Every structure is written in structure tokens, then in C-alpha cells.
Amino acid sequence: MYAWRAVLRAVLLSGVFWAGSATASVYDHIYANGFEVPADAPASDAEAARFLTQATFGPTAAEIARLRAIGYAEWINEQLGMPTTLGRPFVEQVVAARTAAGQxxxxxxxxxxxxxxxxxxxxxxxxxxxxxxxxxxxxxDQNSAISGDVIPMAEYWDLLARDAFGSYRTLLGDVTYNPTMGKFLSHFRNQKPSATTSPDENYAREVMQLFSVGLILRDIDFTPLPGNIPTYDQTVITHTAKVFTGFTYGDAPVGSGAPNYSGANFYGGAITNAGSYAPMACWGTELFPASGTGSGNMRHDITGDDGTTNTPKTVLAGLTIPANQSCSADVGAELDIIAGHANVAPFISRQLIQRFVTSNPSPAYIQRVAQVFDDNGYTERGDLGAVLKAILLDPEARTLPTDPVLLANYGKLREPLLRLTAIWRAWDAQAQPANAYGEIKMSYTTNFLNSFGQRSLSAPTVFNFYEPDYQQPGYFAGNNLYSPELQITNESTTYSTTNTLYNFIQGGYLGMTNPPVDRPLLNLAPITSLTSNSVAMVGEANRRMMYGSMSPSMQSVLTSMLQFMSTASNNEKAWSLVYVIALSPEFAAQR
Known part of the structure; x- marks a missing residue:
């Protein structure tokens, strides 16, 4: 055990947490390294494509060339400074056009x-x-409380994208005040305690268990502290739930029954006015009328323990929030305490590493990233842009292990949605023209939650499509290895994923007869032009889809397949090659 682990354990148990400014601005990433171009360009297209597989929705020829020209760090810096592609304004226009047309x-x-x-x-x-x-x-959107909120859910995605490179504390605050999150985890219109009711505890529990600190105290390298000490107990949940009371729509007019205010302009049960997705308001000291839409028991719990006496709230790490504070003061203090906890750095860092690089990062890898989370080099804590840069540039991300055992355990299963977007980007898929309502159809009316086991903002539960600690029975569980994405890979989804990819590959390429209008069309010209040379066809597909990592045995099998298809059309050979690669374990495994 590191010499300082015992010290860290004592600090955590004493209720002291890592201080971090709630309002500090994250250091400007664009100029963090000055104006000199770093000499860290990938040595080959294969190395560049491997990095882009981790960092994007799939490599493209243009992005590979750009990365090789400017190097890893500069490419990341450019991306950190790039404006957000927003979805909500576009979705609003489509919704308005469809609604006006009675659609x-x-x-x-x-x-x-x-x-x-x-x-x-x-x-x-x-x-x-x-x-x-x-x-x-x-x-x-599987939750009935928000299933019809199309525009608010588009705004939630934009919130995550806008905050992606900013402060973790800012992100935590924005998520907490978002009304769609409030409805999903029930702190929207959450009531203070009364003689017969208690505040809903959903958000109080999940903001700690899933969004910040997890269930047990951990070292900075994510290893559990001795004794598997819980980060919180039921008393902490009960008190924290009282913090998250008094929320309603941000545009609720004062004095008009604000807690129950529902805004205007509905369609099909989904609110379309800006107040439906703007940050919630914290109505902590308003006394609303008992008649009409108002309710005197739907305001923030400003009095503390039992709703009547002036006692503080005892929350995470044994810290307290004073009684008689306003709603915004209580919530701000609570979020500062959560964001400042020492568990946050390893807990968030480890999950981000899993999503970008490998399901089983070493403790040393987690520690290096968590240290950047604690201090980005400019005394800023929780700088997510710096954390992501550390993840992607870490030696464990950029260099494959040479030890055969470590190599076998390295990497991650490529998520089904990322396999599809990678195919589109690899083959320069052409988007369809916008229809009469301004829509650009992409999804072929496919239920990806059924076929892939995942879909944007459609997880079956708050625990995501899969859990970070999932261990598939057999090799993974037997060797204490984690395999999150395999939780949605089973007999059913393997079959349905195969069929869905067929629809998007065999049923969506340029030059086909009667091309569809509800999905992008792959540009397979780079391999249809090579159909007289099966080896060259496989080589080009290997370069585009697998950055030259295809095993010799797989290349041999695919070459034989194409030679066997001697009487097939050029297009059939091309889409068949892409389809078989897309189904292969070598393509599915990201390393």
C-alpha cells in the first residue's frame, strides 16, 4: 500500500474533502501549449486511425491526413476549441414544420x-x-415522464456537448437544474417533508452513486480503501433529498402557483416552450397560495431535519449544510461538497477511460488521469477537457502492450452504434437531402434499442445500457476483468445487430437500384474500382475500416471469399466485403 493511502483514508473518514472552486473558470485549452506545433505526429495512417477510433465516431481519410499533419496534441487542441454542433435548434424547426403540417x-x-x-x-x-x-x-426516453419531450431531450444532449470540455462542477450543476433530469429522477417539484410525506430520494441517491463518488471510498487509482468503507448511508440520502426540493420550471411567474406551473404550448403531451428546457428555478422562500394551482407544501425545505425545526442537513463526508438557507444556497453548497469529494476524480476518470480506450485500465493509468482531474496544471480541478486529453495521450492509450497476456486483456468491445457510425465515416456516406419538413433521415426507422441494445438517451434504466463493472461469465469473470459492452451482446442482439447492419450496408450504397431516402448511402467506389484484384480490395477495406490491423488469416479468408464470388457484380462484391468485415470480431474489438 502506498505510504499516503493511510493518510488519505484518515482524511476521507474525518469528513474533509478536496476543495475545488465552484465558480472557477477552466484554463483556456487552445493556448495551453503556446503556438508551437508539437512534434508528435502519428508515424502511419494506421496509428492515426487507431487514435481517431478512440476519439471520434470513426476515422475518415481527411481526418487521418489532418492528424498526421499536426500531431495528436494539436488535433485535440483544435477540437477543444471547436464550437458545439447543436441539435435542439434544428429539432425545434423540424417539430414546428411537422406540427404545422399536421404531422x-x-x-x-x-x-x-x-x-x-x-x-x-x-x-x-x-x-x-x-x-x-x-x-x-x-x-x-424510456421513462414515461419524459418520453414525449423531444425538444427538451435534444437540449439535454446539447447541454452535455456544451459542457463536455468545461468544469465538472459546472456540468454537475447544469445537470441538476435541468428539468428533464428533474423529471427523470423525480426532483422536479420535489416536496419538502411534512407530517405524512418525505422528499423523493431518487436524485439524492443517484447523484452520489452514479454521477460522482460511487458506493465505497477509493484511492486515487480507484482501488478500494481498506475495509470497503461506504461513501454514504441512508441518513445521508435522507438529508440530501431535502436539499433537492423546491424546483419548478424556470419561467414560472412568481405568485401564480409557481410550483405547479406547466408553461404553455403543448403538442402530444410534450412541452415546446423554452421554459420546458431552461434551467429549473429554485422557489425556496415563496409562500404559494393554497388555492388554485398553488400548493403551500411544494417549496424548498429551508428548515432542515424534520421540516419544522432549525437544524442543519448532514450530507456527504459528514459535512453539514446550515438551516434556514435559500434553495439555491443549499443546492450550491451540496454540489460543492459532492464535486469536491476525493472519490470523484478516480470514479469519473475510470469510466471515461472505459468509454474511450479500454475496459480494464491499470490502476496507474487511472491515477495519472485522476491527478489531472485534481489539477490540470493551472490549479483548476475538474477540467474535463484536460482529463480527456490525458486519457487519449496516455502511454496506455497510444501504445499497445507487448506482453501477450496484457494484450489479450487490452481494449474494449466497440459499441454497436459506434460500429455503424464508423462504417458511414469510413466509406464517406452521403447524407440524404432534407425532406419537406427539413429532416435529414438517417435512422431507417430502426428501433436501435431493440436491435443494438442502445440508442441515444434511451437507456433502459439510470444504470445505462451496461454497467462499468459488468463481468461476462467465463473468461472475463474468471480473470476478474470487466467487459461493459458485452452486457448488451447476447444471442438476440448478435442476430439483430447482424440484420440491422445488413440493412445499412447492402441496403444503402451509392449506385444501387432504387436507393432509399431514409439512410446515408455508402460510397463504395474505392473498392468497386478494384474488383479485378481481390487482394487490393481487401487491402483498401482493411485500411479504411481496420487501420491496417486485419490479421493475415482474415485477409486470406476475405480474399478467398471475393475470388469465390467471381460471377457476382462489382457492387455485390463491395458491399459483401464491407458487411463481413463489419460482423467480424476483429472489427468489433477496439484496440
Missing amino acids: GVDQTQRYDRWFWTATYGQDQLRERMAWALSQIFVIS
Whole structure:
């Protein structure tokens, strides 16, 4: 055990937490290294594509060339400074056009925009970070409270994208005040205690268990502190729940029954006015009328322990929030305490490493990243942009292990959605023209939650599509290894994923007869032009889809397959080659 672990344990148990300014600005990433171009360019297209597989929704020829020209660090710096590709304004326009034409609106409009951004957006690193954050700070349209809120859910994605490179504390605050999160985890219109009721505890529990500190105290390298000490108990949850009371829509007019205010302009049960997605208001000291839409028992618990006496709230790490504070003061103090806890750095760092690089990062890898979380080099804590840069440039990310055992355990299963976007980007898929409502159709009306086991902001529960600690029975569990994505890979999804990829490859390429209008079309010309040379065809597909990592045996099998298809058309040979590669374990495994 490190010599300082005992000291850290004592600090945590004494209720002291790592201090971090709640309002400090994150250091400007663009100029962090001055104006000199770093000499860290990838040595080959393969190395560049491997990095881009980790950092984007899939490598493209143009991005590979750009990365090789400017190097890893500068590419990241460019991405850190790139503006956010927003989805909500676009979805609003589509919703308005469809509504005016008497057409229905559902989450499909949001999904299509998400796929377009993932495939064609220039801020690839930001959107990939938002994808990772959406699997930690989960909301889901599978929840009936928000299933019809198309525009508010598009805004939640934009929130994650805007905050992707900023301060963790800012992100935590924005998520907490977001009304869609409030509805999903029940702190929207959460009531203070009364003689017969208690505040809803959902958000109080999940903001600690899933968004910040986890269940047990940990070292900076994520190893549990001796004794598996819980980070909090039921008393902490009960007191924390009282903090998150008194929220309603941010545009609720004062004195008009604000806690129950529901805004205006609905369609199909989904609110479309800006107040439905703007940050919630904290109505902590308003005394609302007992009649009409107002309710005197729906305001913030400013009095503390039992709702009547002036006692403080005892929260995380044994710290207290004074009685008789306003709602915003209570919430701000609580979020400062949570964000400042020593567990946050290793807890968040480890999950981000899993989403970008490998399911089983070493303790040393986690520690190096967590140290950047604690201090980005400019005394800023929780700088997510710096954390992501540390993850991608770490030696464990850039260099494959040479030890055969370590290599076998390295990497991660490529998520099904990322396999699809990578195929589109590898083959320069052409987006469809916008239809009469301004929509650009991408998703082929596919239920990706059924076929892939995942879909943007559609996790079955607050625990995401899969859990970071999932261990598939057999090799992984037997060797105490984690395999998160395998939790949604089973007999059913393997079959449905195969069929879905077929629809997007065999059923979506340029030059086909009667091309569809509801999905991008792959440009397979780079391999249809090589059909007289099977080896060259496989080589080009290997370069585009597997950055030259295809094993000799797989190359041999694919070459034989193409030679066997001697009477097939050029297009059939091309899409068949892409399809078989897309189904292969070598493509599915990201290393």
C-alpha cells in the first residue's frame, strides 16, 4: 500500500474533502501549449486511425491526413476549441414544420439529428465526450415522464456537448437544474417533508452513486480503501433529498402557483416552450397560495431535519449544510461538497477511460488521469477537457502492450452504434437531402434499442445500457476483468445487430437500384474500382475500416471469399466485403 493511502483514508473518514472552486473558470485549452506545433505526429495512417477510433465516431481519410499533419496534441487542441454542433435548434424547426403540417412528432426527429451530428459534425471529440457523459449522467426516453419531450431531450444532449470540455462542477450543476433530469429522477417539484410525506430520494441517491463518488471510498487509482468503507448511508440520502426540493420550471411567474406551473404550448403531451428546457428555478422562500394551482407544501425545505425545526442537513463526508438557507444556497453548497469529494476524480476518470480506450485500465493509468482531474496544471480541478486529453495521450492509450497476456486483456468491445457510425465515416456516406419538413433521415426507422441494445438517451434504466463493472461469465469473470459492452451482446442482439447492419450496408450504397431516402448511402467506389484484384480490395477495406490491423488469416479468408464470388457484380462484391468485415470480431474489438 502506498505510504499516503493511510493518510488519505484518515482524511476521507474525518469528513474533509478536496476543495475545488465552484465558480472557477477552466484554463483556456487552445493556448495551453503556446503556438508551437508539437512534434508528435502519428508515424502511419494506421496509428492515426487507431487514435481517431478512440476519439471520434470513426476515422475518415481527411481526418487521418489532418492528424498526421499536426500531431495528436494539436488535433485535440483544435477540437477543444471547436464550437458545439447543436441539435435542439434544428429539432425545434423540424417539430414546428411537422406540427404545422399536421404531422406527428416523436423521438425519431431527435435520433436522426443525433446520427447526423455523430456522422458529419466537425466537433467529433466534443460529441464523443457527450456520448460518454450521457452514459454516466443518464436520462432516458424510456421513462414515461419524459418520453414525449423531444425538444427538451435534444437540449439535454446539447447541454452535455456544451459542457463536455468545461468544469465538472459546472456540468454537475447544469445537470441538476435541468428539468428533464428533474423529471427523470423525480426532483422536479420535489416536496419538502411534512407530517405524512418525505422528499423523493431518487436524485439524492443517484447523484452520489452514479454521477460522482460511487458506493465505497477509493484511492486515487480507484482501488478500494481498506475495509470497503461506504461513501454514504441512508441518513445521508435522507438529508440530501431535502436539499433537492423546491424546483419548478424556470419561467414560472412568481405568485401564480409557481410550483405547479406547466408553461404553455403543448403538442402530444410534450412541452415546446423554452421554459420546458431552461434551467429549473429554485422557489425556496415563496409562500404559494393554497388555492388554485398553488400548493403551500411544494417549496424548498429551508428548515432542515424534520421540516419544522432549525437544524442543519448532514450530507456527504459528514459535512453539514446550515438551516434556514435559500434553495439555491443549499443546492450550491451540496454540489460543492459532492464535486469536491476525493472519490470523484478516480470514479469519473475510470469510466471515461472505459468509454474511450479500454475496459480494464491499470490502476496507474487511472491515477495519472485522476491527478489531472485534481489539477490540470493551472490549479483548476475538474477540467474535463484536460482529463480527456490525458486519457487519449496516455502511454496506455497510444501504445499497445507487448506482453501477450496484457494484450489479450487490452481494449474494449466497440459499441454497436459506434460500429455503424464508423462504417458511414469510413466509406464517406452521403447524407440524404432534407425532406419537406427539413429532416435529414438517417435512422431507417430502426428501433436501435431493440436491435443494438442502445440508442441515444434511451437507456433502459439510470444504470445505462451496461454497467462499468459488468463481468461476462467465463473468461472475463474468471480473470476478474470487466467487459461493459458485452452486457448488451447476447444471442438476440448478435442476430439483430447482424440484420440491422445488413440493412445499412447492402441496403444503402451509392449506385444501387432504387436507393432509399431514409439512410446515408455508402460510397463504395474505392473498392468497386478494384474488383479485378481481390487482394487490393481487401487491402483498401482493411485500411479504411481496420487501420491496417486485419490479421493475415482474415485477409486470406476475405480474399478467398471475393475470388469465390467471381460471377457476382462489382457492387455485390463491395458491399459483401464491407458487411463481413463489419460482423467480424476483429472489427468489433477496439484496440
